[in-house]
Amino acid sequence: MAVMVVVEVAVAVTKSTLLTHLTAAALALPGLLPNAAIAGRVEETYNADFQYGHYSESGQRIDVDIFEATASMPVGKNITAGFNVVRDVITGASPMYNKRDDQGQIVQVLSGASRCGSSICDQRDAVTGNLSYFWDTMSATLSGGYSREHDYTSRYSALNLSFDLNKKLTTVNVGGSVAFDEVQPTYFNSDCGIKCHKTSQQYLLGISQILDKDSLLVNNMTVSYSRGYLSDPYKLVAFYQPDSSYVADPNQAGVYQQLDPTNPDNVLIGSDTTTVPMTIMGMRDTRPRNKFQWAWLTQYIRHFETLNHAALHADYRFTTDNWGINSHTLELSWHQPIAEDWQLIPRFRYYSQDQADFFRPVFDGDPQQYKHYSSDYRLAGFGALSGGIKISKAFTELKSVSDLRFQAGIEYYDHRASYQLGSRAANHTFSDFSYYLVTASFNLKF
Amino acid sequence: MSKLISFSLLLCLTACTEVLPRQRGNLALPQMAITPDALEFGLRQHTAFSKEAANGGYGGGGGGCGCN
Numbered sequence: 001m002a003v004m005v006v007v008e009v010a011v012a013v014t015k016s017t018l019l020t021h022l023t024a025a026a027l028a029l030p031g032l033l034p035n036a037a038i039a040g041r042v043e044e045t046y047n048a049d050f051q052y053g054h055y056s057e058s059g060q061r062i063d064v065d066i067f068e069a070t071a072s073m074p075v076g077k078n079i080t081a082g083f084n085v086v087r088d089v090i091t092g093a094s095p096m097y098n099k100r101d102d103q104g105q106i107v108q109v110l111s112g113a114s115r116c117g118s119s120i121c122d123q124r125d126a127v128t129g130n131l132s133y134f135w136d137t138m139s140a141t142l143s144g145g146y147s148r149e150h151d152y153t154s155r156y157s158a159l160n161l162s163f164d165l166n167k168k169l170t171t172v173n174v175g176g177s178v179a180f181d182e183v184q185p186t187y188f189n190s191d192c193g194i195k196c197h198k199t200s201q202q203y204l205l206g207i208s209q210i211l212d213k214d215s216l217l218v219n220n221m222t223v224s225y226s227r228g229y230l231s232d233p234y235k236l237v238a239f240y241q242p243d244s245s246y247v248a249d250p251n252q253a254g255v256y257q258q259l260d261p262t263n264p265d266n267v268l269i270g271s272d273t274t275t276v277p278m279t280i281m282g283m284r285d286t287r288p289r290n291k292f293q294w295a296w297l298t299q300y301i302r303h304f305e306t307l308n309h310a311a312l313h314a315d316y317r318f319t320t321d322n323w324g325i326n327s328h329t330l331e332l333s334w335h336q337p338i339a340e341d342w343q344l345i346p347r348f349r350y351y352s353q354d355q356a357d358f359f360r361p362v363f364d365g366d367p368q369q370y371k372h373y374s375s376d377y378r379l380a381g382f383g384a385l386s387g388g389i390k391i392s393k394a395f396t397e398l399k400s401v402s403d404l405r406f407q408a409g410i411e412y413y414d415h416r417a418s419y420q421l422g423s424r425a426a427n428h429t430f431s432d433f434s435y436y437l438v439t440a441s442f443n444l445k446f
Numbered sequence: 447m448s449k450l451i452s453f454s455l456l457l458c459l460t461a462c463t464e465v466l467p468r469q470r471g472n473l474a475l476p477q478m479a480i481t482p483d484a485l486e487f488g489l490r491q492h493t494a495f496s497k498e499a500a501n502g503g504y505g506g507g508g509g510g511c512g513c514n
Binding site for chain 1: 494
């Protein structure tokens with residue numbers, strides 16, 4: 001999980017500090033990155049934020065409870081320091097592979113139960129820190145983080161630079177990050193042995209531009225490159241092989257069984273004798289060892305004074321990668337201030353992606369015919385619609401704090417093959433699912 | 447990279463108007479921030495990252511996880 005380091009990018013406009021913040025606003029653009037420093041805008045307050053989130057998938061799959069805290073503070077006149085801690089508590093079951101049922105329809109098989117009652121019982125703890133230095137028309141943010149799960153460790157560092165140009169109507173952002181990940185599967189995997197590695201780099205070039213006194217536009221381009229072990233060690237791919245040379249153990253048919261003790265990557269996941277004698281081989285998910293992804297993001301933000309200072313946020317993102325996946329994301333949100341510092345925020349999101357070149361729900365034939373193969377539903381062609389609403393209440397009259405804000409929201413996400421642009425995979429309904437995400441947070445400035 | 451800069455400069459020449467510092471009050475409103483709620487943004491981005499193949503665009507980088 002990406003760990004977000006929070007440096008407030010919004011300038012809170014309170015009655016007591018209106019002049020100060022209007023001056024700050026006049027000096028700088030809102031930030032391009034949620035965790036990047038903004039040129040010419042050093043933090044003037046101490047900030048502390050706490051968030052709880054609950055994520056729940058349909059079909060009694062994954063549930064996650066998220067606990068997160070972040071703080072930032074000014075250090076002298078030119079430096080802001082921040083840190084973030086997060087804990088994810090994860091339980092449930094995850095799709096492991098696909099197979100054909102008696103009617104020949106593709107169905108998912110979930111991971112089975114383990115000692116804790118769920119197949120997945122994990123906890124992720126992560127900490128990140130950042131330090132920003134501000135000049136008059138430039139800032140630099142150095143950040144780093146560490147994330148630990150029982151079978152996954154990630155370390156990353158990033159540097160982002162922000163430059164104000166054109167009388168501070170234009171901000172150019174450049175950045176780079178590198179992450180070093182280690183995967184330690186809970187059982188032996190010959191692809192990586194006891195431990196395997198992945199290195200990911202991402203580079204950003206972005207420009208945010210004030211268009212007029214009520215609107216601004218952001219254009220970002222990121223280039224990502226990952227290499228190393230990019231497969232999922234817990235997912236299998238079913239290969240249907242008529243007249244296979246593999247022989248099933250009649251006492252173990254239909255259950256997991258190591259077929260060839262000398263090759264632990266080949267496990268027998270079942271047999272199908274309803275039509276012709278057929279063996280179903282379960283092979284380990286095997287993806288290319290490098291991935292190159294290019295992303296473009298355009299964000300348009302507009303203020304509507306006559307609608308009680310409401311704001312529209314419209315985002316469009318396109319990505320393409322060398323695995324054959326193109327994706328489109330459209331997101332709209334409407335920030336509507338209502339009475340007494342309340343704010344109502346409805347949002348809508350649409351996402352569509354193509355399937356990876358090496359994805360099939362199930363495979364037919366000999367695995368040796370294929371160099372790469374995966375049946376991971378996240379590499380399938382699909383679309384997703386989501387909608388949600390959030391409510392926010394700010395308290396600006398308190399004595400001990402300059403700003404206190406409570407926020408709560410809920411979002412429903414519906415993943416369906418038929419939602420894909422062009423509906424090229426509409427019959428792949430086996431992977432349809434939904435989830436809801438509930439969040440609650442409060443933010444303090446003092 | 448050059449295309450991005452050219453596009454933005456072209457856009458600015460055709461669409462931008464000079465906005466004096468004293469005219470930027472609306473742009474400083476919390477709801478006009480590019481990321482009004484960074485904590486929630488991070489959580490939503492992470493959730494999407496763990497369920498979808500797309501990544502990037504928003505920048506910021508960050509570490510990986512076993513979720514994807």
